[in-house]
Amino acid sequence: MGRDLRTFLQLLESRGQLRRISAPVERDLEVAEIANRLLAAGGPALLFENVKGSPFPVAVNLLGTVERVVWSMGLEEQQQLEALGEKLGKLQKPRPPRSLQDALEFAPLLFDVIKARPGRVLFAPECQQVVLEGKAVDLDRIPMIRPYAGDAGRILTFGLVITHDPEDGTPNVGIYRLQQQSRDTMTVHWLSVRGGARHLRKAAERGQKLPVAIAVGVDPLLVMAAATPIPVELSEWVFAGLYAGEGVQLAQCRTSDLLVPAHSEFVLEGTITPGEVLPDGPFGDHMGYYGGVEDSPLVRIHTVTHRHDPIYHTTFSGRPPKEEAMIAIALNRIYTPLLRAQVPEVRDFFLPMDALSYKLAVLSIKKAYPGQARRAAMAFWTALAQFTYTKFVIVVDEDIDIRDPSQVVWAIASKVDPERDLFVIPRTPFDTLDFACERIGLGARLGIDATTKIPPETDHAWGEPLRADPATAEQVSKRWAEYGLGDIPLGGVDPRAWGYSGK
Template sequence: MARDLREFLKQLEQRGQLRRVSTMVDANLEVAEIANRLLQQGGPALLFENVKGASYPVAVNVLGTVERVCWAMNMERPEELEELGKKLAILYQPRPPKKMSQAIELGKVLLDVVKAKPGRDFFPACQQVVLKDEQVDLTKLPLLRVYPGDAERVITLGLMITKDPETKIPNVGVYRLQLQSRNTMTVQWLSVRGATRHLRKAAELGQKLEVAVAIGVHPLVIMAAATPLPVDLSEWLFAGLYGGSGLSLAKCKTLDLEVPADSEFVLEGTIDPKDTGVDGPAGDHMGFYGGVNEQAPLVRFHTMTHRKDPIYLTAFSGRPPKEDAMMALALNRIYTPILRQQVPEIVDFFLPMEALSYKAAIISIDKAYPGQARRAALAFWSALPQFTYTKFVIVVDKDTNIRDPRQVVWSIASKVDPGRDVFILPDNPFDRLDFATEKQGLGGRMGIDATTKIYPETDRPWAEPLQSDPDTAAMVDRRWAEYGLADLQRGDVDPNLFGYDLQ
């Protein structure tokens, strides 16, 4: 399996999923315009080998399809992701085994954990070139400016590594950084993220927060950083679980932090809690320009290391489809077993890409008692940290294909009385980038019970849904070719018709 970015790019090229562009291009708007056109049609990853004013090639669209995300996770089919999710569910909330089979399963997972333990590389590739102090010039990196209204260029796929000042437990996250000067950048993050907790603790202790940013890592490490984890579990360990063996880490040159040894670039710096800058505007995942934050944390970088002939890996946000949406579709599969463990009545759940992969959720339940749909929606919002910002939860019956929008809309239209089945929770902590809310950072949540109603939810008898005669349907299946229609579908709903189903 490929263990670094360049090996994964070779794998993509061998599979016909990477195109090299030797024509000179500009990182200011042009690269993103080209890449976005190919993203819209599920096109290949791109390696721009001749970027204006830069000495390094730029890789983009690397995770631009769910198929490529699966390859990054060392898998061929999206359904394999759910098997991985089952392993993670055991680690996320381990329970004493009640049967021998459960004990064996737990033992296998714990053995995988031992194999996944990260190792140390004392001569890492990421430190083949070391630049310090005045040598650090971020303007020489091929940072993208994506939209004409962006205030400056940005880093989007850098792993930001910080450490809890008290417990010393590291956190790895993916946050947008915006260029401010040759050695400073502002960072945009949400208040629930691990790095923000670290900065608050550093402020209480009167300390600066050490920050490392690793750019150009193997995509499975990015996926591990994007996975919701309890605060005491390591993203490095999960990267090893994803890859089947431990990740190789290296100690930073000037910080008490570890980074992937095969990173293409590593930036080392600090955040003084009192040191802020003006961040934004910048195009964001909501499909609008994010607002201006005049108190954004300011990172001062004093060291940059990189491999010889490094490759700059990047992506960009915006209205889906984008690479972050493809990652979210894959993570949806991984989350499912974890969510079922947290909320047992949930049969399946789906986060539509068109709803920004987290703003609306559709969950199906095996309904057994009145009020269960509302209970499931409330439990969903508290199950995992990233669901805090989900605005809409639609609950349907277990026989509804939640990835077929026709079935979901039919359930809403035929099973929902808005006065009875819609409930709203006002004034919840919210995404500051969501302009739909009246107050920044504070908004409502809506639950929609689109399940079949039972007493005492309704006093009316519920009619039976229309179904074909099963004997006739089976006979037509057998005779389909006789009708001269063998080249046409037999009326089955194509699960991929809308691009939703990953199976």
């Protein structure tokens, strides 16, 4: 795959979406403060060329708008994301072709999978142009940032953390936060359900160390692939190849058989010894608070390789808008066809950015039978791994615009009897960063049935919703300027009240 971080930076610069900052800046607090203000304003990506204490530049805010997230995937418009989701949905639930036409339609998808297979770079990969081993390893030279004053240390955020299953060698590529602990050690913060944690448990059962590679400064499309929790028996490398239309070029690490993107700016190679942990945190997180302190696996870095004049790519968490929220909005469009494949009655769904991009979901369904809203909510919670930690699910009728908060609130206020239409699932596994839970890591979920009720959900007739006369509404719209009102919008609520940046 000819794409890399530098190619994307060139694209942003050519479109006026990259600002180079040559003034000296501190990697502690200052970089994040500048980037945070640009994020809030929907501003450009930033390349800090003079970071104190490090010879390497820092790129941040590359995915700070949905538009740039779409560009990172080789697309131009958000609408194209659903087509990608439909492709992945067909791979998720493939059906034998029932006709020649079905076979002809499925054939291009199989060809896409073949094209998406990763390739191997056997000699002189770019990521190994410079090799540092043993005492030459010095993580202080890498410009990891400390975003908030209460953070315990410097963090690495947009690295691909790569492990493989000790039993069958299946790779896992995840995005996990790492805290620098010393010149050559870091702790990794991952949830127990993530692939890296599963691999570490298997290594512990076998009495083995777990090899780890951390690839930093990769094509942002690979970040998107690693952030997409799609339950298909394909590796993240194949996902990335499907996104890009061509296979990812991989290179073998120097100290293990792990494979990393050959175009990575930095690669950190190390091992985790099961049971070896250090306190990790606190850090500012996506919930808008400082997280707690947790004993986390210790990664001992043995080798650092990098390109000539490498660029360090980073991000940070916090209350939206942040880059992770922009990524979530784009993934929402990709998830929609996938969710429909799992739960056919779902017409659309939306994860408002202001609800931390995944803590609250709004589903619309075409209601056909009693209890269907509860079924849809339960199916949603189990459809994709990303939805495991969604705390609230609101189900509305298909005629409700789920991206318009006024319509959703109206549906709740006018169609919900709290005694009948709220259902709680107690004591389920939960995000350890969610302090609202009575017990950290264990919390409840709430479903809200805000659909129109039908027997036997209710024993009385439902009122007829008020609607404008269609003919009159069309006539008024046509004559709006004639009334002398052309400078006034025709009406409607701006869905950005939910932190949404475009349909």
